[in-house]
Structure formats: C-alpha cells, structure tokens
Amino acid sequence: MGNIKEYYKNTLFSPPHKNLLDFISLSNKPGNAIDLGCGTGRDTVFLIKNGWNVLSIDRENTMQMISDKLNTEELKRFRFINQDFESIIELEKNDLVVANFSIPFCDRNYFPKLWNKIVNSISEERLFCRKLFWIK
Numbered sequence: 001m002g003n004i005k006e007y008y009k010n011t012l013f014s015p016p017h018k019n020l021l022d023f024i025s026l027s028n029k030p031g032n033a034i035d036l037g038c039g040t041g042r043d044t045v046f047l048i049k050n051g052w053n054v055l056s057i058d059r060e061n062t063m064q065m066i067s068d069k070l071n072t073e074e075l076k077r078f079r080f081i082n083q084d085f086e087s088i089i090e091l092e093k094n095d096l097v098v099a100n101f102s103i104p105f106c107d108r109n110y111f112p113k114l115w116n117k118i119v120n121s122i123s124e125e126r127l128f129c130r131k132l133f134w135i136k
Contacts, residue, residue, distance in 0.1 A: 004060060008040050012065060016046035017100045024050060031095030034121065036085070037102020041066030044078070047098070053077045055092065059084040059105075086110045091121035 020043050030051035035044045038056035044066055047054050054077060056066060063080040070078055085106040091097070097118050106114050 008060075008062065008065065011042060012040045014040075014042045016043050019100070020046060020098060023096070031123075032093070033096040033098060034091055034094050036097060036099040036118075037105060038062065038066065038080075038098075039102075041069060043098045043100060045069045047096075048074045048077050051077075052096070053079075055079045055081065055094075057081045057083060057085075057088070085114050088114065088117060091117045093123055094121055095123050097122055 024046075030047075030053075032053045033047050033055070035041075035047070035054055035056045038044045038058045039060075040062055041056065044054045044056045048070060056063075056078070057080075059082070061082045063082065066078065066080065067075060085103075099118070103111075103114070
C-alpha cells in the first residue's frame, strides 16, 4: 500500500492523459463514460469538467480525492465504485471507456472476461481510450 500512496501523492493534480485530450478534441458531444482504474481522477475530473457523466472504478477508495476537485454541479455527474476488475459483474452501457495504464493490473486469467465486458459495454460508434505498458 505504501507505493500506491506515493503514486497517488505524485499524481493527485496531474493533467489528463494525452490520448484522452486527443479524443475530446475529436468528440462531437459529451456522454456517459467509465474510467477503469481511475486512480486520483486525472481523466475522470477532465471528463466531468467537459460535460461528461463518469462512473469511476478503482480498487483503492479514491473517491474523496476525486470529489474534492469537483464543484456541487459537477458532483452530480460523478459516481464511484470501489472494486477490483475481477469483481466487476457487468459494465453499464456507455459512450467511452478510459483505461490508462490500469488493465495490466487485471489478473491475466480474468482478462478475457474483463475484455468482453468492456467491448459489450461500449455503445456503437464510440471509443475505448487506453494506454498499456505491456511488452507483449
């Protein structure tokens, strides 16, 4: 847990990932998003401040870290679930799934199930925005 606390301290006020900025510059309108492995909310907060409704999921309870960055109106577009990927039963339909550097933390034996849940949750003609750090 010590390493994760240090990571959260170092990323608490980090800007959104570039791939998300690129997506937003191309997107026609806000919708519903899921941020898998949201951490301290760098992508969640950016999406909400740009009009999106966001369900953030993380295995660590970072809800307060994210909530503190949002005003009262923005909080209405924010939901948080504290769970690991292996505990996800189903992902709700959405227009965007963000998973920057988080999916490799899914148990590799469970990964195909998680991947199917991601694919099945994304509405037609929408996107999956991710960064991975796998070698293969």
